[in-house]
Amino acid sequence: MSEPVPLRVAIVDDEPLARQRLARLLGGIAGVRIAGSYGDGPAALDGLGQSPVDAIFLDIRMPGLDGFQLLERLPPPRRPMVVFVSAFGERALDAFDVEAVDYLVKPLDGARVRDAVARLRARLGGRAEATAQPGVPEDATRHATRLAVPDGARLRMVEVADITMLVAQGNYVELVIAGRSLLLRETLTSLVARLDPARFVRVHRSRAVRVDLVDQVEPCGAGQYWLRLKDGSSLTSGRRYRDALRSALGLRA
Numbered sequence: 001m002s003e004p005v006p007l008r009v010a011i012v013d014d015e016p017l018a019r020q021r022l023a024r025l026l027g028g029i030a031g032v033r034i035a036g037s038y039g040d041g042p043a044a045l046d047g048l049g050q051s052p053v054d055a056i057f058l059d060i061r062m063p064g065l066d067g068f069q070l071l072e073r074l075p076p077p078r079r080p081m082v083v084f085v086s087a088f089g090e091r092a093l094d095a096f097d098v099e100a101v102d103y104l105v106k107p108l109d110g111a112r113v114r115d116a117v118a119r120l121r122a123r124l125g126g127r128a129e130a131t132a133q134p135g136v137p138e139d140a141t142r143h144a145t146r147l148a149v150p151d152g153a154r155l156r157m158v159e160v161a162d163i164t165m166l167v168a169q170g171n172y173v174e175l176v177i178a179g180r181s182l183l184l185r186e187t188l189t190s191l192v193a194r195l196d197p198a199r200f201v202r203v204h205r206s207r208a209v210r211v212d213l214v215d216q217v218e219p220c221g222a223g224q225y226w227l228r229l230k231d232g233s234s235l236t237s238g239r240r241y242r243d244a245l246r247s248a249l250g251l252r253a
Contacts, residue, residue: 004031005121010051011037012044012070013059013085018106022057022085025113032117041065045073048080055081055101055120060091071098081123083116095148102157103148119157143196149175149182158182160195164213164231168206178231201248203227203237211248 009032013019019037026032035053038044041064048056060067067084068091074080084095087106095103101123102116147158158175167174168188175182184191192200192208202208209229216228223239237245245251 005124007032007055007117007120007124008035008053009033009120010035010044010048010053010056010080012041012056012062012067014039014062015059018059018085022108022113025108025110026057026117028110029114029117041067041070041073044070048074053080054124055083057083057085057104057116060084060086061088068094068098081120083120101146103155105154143199144194147175147184149184151182156182160199163200164210164229165233166191166200166208197248201241201244203241203245204235205238205240207235209235214249217249217251 009026011019011022011026011034013022016039019039023034023037026034035051036044036047038047040062044056045065058067058070062070065073067086071079071082082095082098082100083102083104084091084100085104085106085108091103101119104112104116145160147160148155149158150156158177162177163175164178165176166188167176169183171187172183172185173188173191175184188202188206188208192202195208199211200208201211203225209227213229213231214227215230218226220226220236223242225237225242225245226234227237228234
C-alpha cells in the first residue's frame, strides 16, 4: 500500500479548545503534520511567513482579523489552500468565491475532517499536475470545480466533475449526481456561466449536460437533437441551443 501524500497544515482559531480538538482529529490522520497553531490573524500572518504550509484550517469569526481578512493579506503566491471552520454556515458562498477547498461547521466531526484532508490532497495533486503541464491555459482553473450545496443541516462540497446534469427548478438548480440529487439556490443561467464551457453545455432552457457523458446524438428536425447519456437517460435539446450543442460536440452544421 502506498504512503499517503504528506500534508503540512496550520490551524488558525481564537478558541484554544477548538484548536486542541482539531489538532487531535488531524493528528490521527496518517501523513498530516501540524506545522503551526495560531490564536489570531496577526500571529498567523507572522507564522505563515516564516513557516509556509500546504493548507490552513481557518476560523472565520476572530477578533482583529477575521478569516477572510487574513486571506486577503496573504500574497497569492504564498497563499495556502484553505478549509474554513466555523460555527455558522452563512459564509459558505463567500468561501466558494475565494476557492476554499472545504467548509466545516462546528462541532467538528472526525469523518468530515478526514474528507477535507482527502480533498486537500486531491487539490494538491491537481496543482502539481498543472505545474507539470505549462501548456494549460491560465484561465482553465478559474471555472468552478466545486459547489457548496445545502444538504440537510450541513453544507456539502460537491465536485463539479461528479455532476451528470443540471436541471432548472424555478430559482433553484437540481444537481443530478450518481444515485442522488441536490438543490442549489441559483438560476441555471448563472450557474452555467460559472462552469467550464468545455465540460458543460446548455441544451435546453431547463437543462445542461456534461459533454463527455453524451453517448448518442440523433437529429429530430427543426434544429433539435435527441441525446442519450451514458447513464441511459435521454432528452431532447431546444432549438435555440442548437449552435452551442453542435460546437460542444463537434457536430457539422
